[in-house]
Amino acid sequence: MSQGTSTTSVDLMIHARWIIPVVPENTVLSDCSLVIDNGQILAIHPTTEAKRLYSADHEHHLDEHIVTPGLVNTHNHAAMSLLRGFADDHPLQTWLEEHIWPTEAQWVTPEFVRDGTELSAAEMIRSGTTTFADMYFFPEETAKAALNSGMRCQLHFPVLDFPTAWGQGPDDYIQKGLALSDAYRSHPTINVAFGPHAPYTVSDEPLQRIATLAEEMQAPIQIHLHETAAEVSDAVANTGERPIERLNRLGLLSPLTQCVHMTQVTAEDIEVLKQTGANIIHCPESNLKLASGFCPVKALLDNGINVALGTDGAASNNDQDLFGEMRTAALLAKGVSGDASAVDAHTALRMATLNGAKALGMDAEIGSLEVGKQADITAIAVNQLEQLPLYNPVSALSYNNISHQVSHVWVNGNPLMEDRRLTTLDEHRVREKAKYWQNRIES
Structure with a gap:
């Protein structure tokens, strides 16, 4: 007293x-x-x-x-804010293979990731987001930027079959990711999780190893899944299995799993999701921009499946505005389902807050x-x-x-913004860094 x-x-x-x-x-x-x-x-x-x-x-x-x-952005590639508007108006595979991956191979460095993440953090704070999940190279730099901003962050270290600027292959990615997890063990605002990129970029053995490690560590897994019709049809043609069936067979699906996009969903897929307790990360604006398809949000929610919201990276969305995703998700759910009551205003807010916290395994701490x-x-x-x-x-x-x-x-309880003024990040510095990278990449 x-x-x-x-x-x-x-x-x-x-x-x-x-x-x-x-x-x-x-x-x-x-x-x-x-x-x-x-x-x-x-x-x-x-x-x-x-x-x-x-x-x-x-x-x-x-x-x-x-x-x-505070809003919870459950899927981002924060450093890709430095590629905002760089390769618009292309289908997903063209966008990735002919534009994004070659550009990343040339430009992505620890400095790029740190500066790009700070740009995204500033934008997310200014639009009401307090927690973000991220999957990108050099996640140790993403962690530093998140700490500098004061935001809460779940880092999904990437795992792919092929080498990138951050690692040589699955064993190298996992080894580095586990070391990062050890570095942030029990940290109050940073936690580390597994980020196998997608079924078409990660083979069975690494996926099985990730499933085992995640269960042992009780660590989340985030994976792009059923993002496009071509992804699913190619998998069926090559293996005879839908990607979700393969992941389930490999033991990757559980309440720890965050399935990003899920625009191609059948009744059988919904049963798998119900049985495993896997979470759905819905990125409506990125899916619309890349013409990837429509996630059947109403059907998923009606079946008791947790659906949260993500912006995806600014290279495939152009903004990090989760309130905008709420609006788009609500309107899209109504149009796709033919039901004007689908995803009402309270549900949209819950998807951007408590559902997101639940998907990240943080609902005991945040989200309400x-x-x-x-x-x-x-x-x-x-x-x-x-x-x-x-x-x-x-x-x-x-x-x-x-x-x-x-x-x-x-x-x-610590202020990150007061009366529209950022308190943890230097807005002028963030702006100048963004211009610096624009000039380098354009040249």
Whole structure:
């Protein structure tokens, strides 16, 4: 208790017009406050009661704001922000084989990854994301950039059959990844997981080894899966198995697994996903831009399968805006299913928060605003003409153009942005580094 008063001293209080905690479901709290101490949510009270019970070192009065859990971007190649707009308007295989992979072979270095990840981190913070999952080369540099930004990060170290700038083959990738995992063991904001790139780039033996190691370590696995119709048809022609069947046979599918894209899904595939408990990472805007197909989100959710959201890298999306992905995911689900009630506003927000935390194995810590969870929080101002009138704050988040209205972001109760000003990253430096790489690559 603070001396001379009947109030409890805490680190931070956030007083908000609306709080959408995600848990309990479909809940909107009005004129309430989050009480935060030692990086955790200590209490949620009506503001008048919170002010009576607590005194805080720092207080924010967000009287025209919506406060939500920090958004969780479950699939990214953050360093590829430096290739934003570099190779637009190509099909996936052409985009990869004729543009992205040759460019990466020439330019990807530790410096490239560090600078590109900081650019992505700045963009993600400015659009409300507090946690991101990443799969890219030199993940040790991604970790450094994430630490510098203050964001929470799950690193999926890449594994492929062929050499790249980061490794010579599967054994080398796995050895380096395990060393990175040891380096960040029990770290509060960085954890390391397996990232076999895709069924068509990783052979059986490494996949089986990853399945065994992941189970032993209880470490997540993220893999691109059923991204295009050609991927599936080629696999069937060559092996007689759909890729998901092969992964299941090899023991790779479990609640630890994050299946990215899944635009080609049959009823049989849904049964496999239900039986194994694997998670789906839906990247609607990247899939649309590359004409990869449509993930049947409504059918997956109706079958109890966890579906989370990712932006994919900026080279195949052009932005890292998870609020934009929420809107696209909701609209696309309605169009694909023919059901206007599919993926309602609350569901879209849950996909971008708690479902994402669950896919990453972090739902005990983040993804909702609950007492005892980490204080990863996003605040959005809704006082501009484009947001008015405001009848339903959850609808505003899911259907309005909202990301540029994000005003404050916290991770573990630490501010990453206040009143649109980045507090952990030097915006001028990030901008200059982006221009430096543009000039190098263009030349």
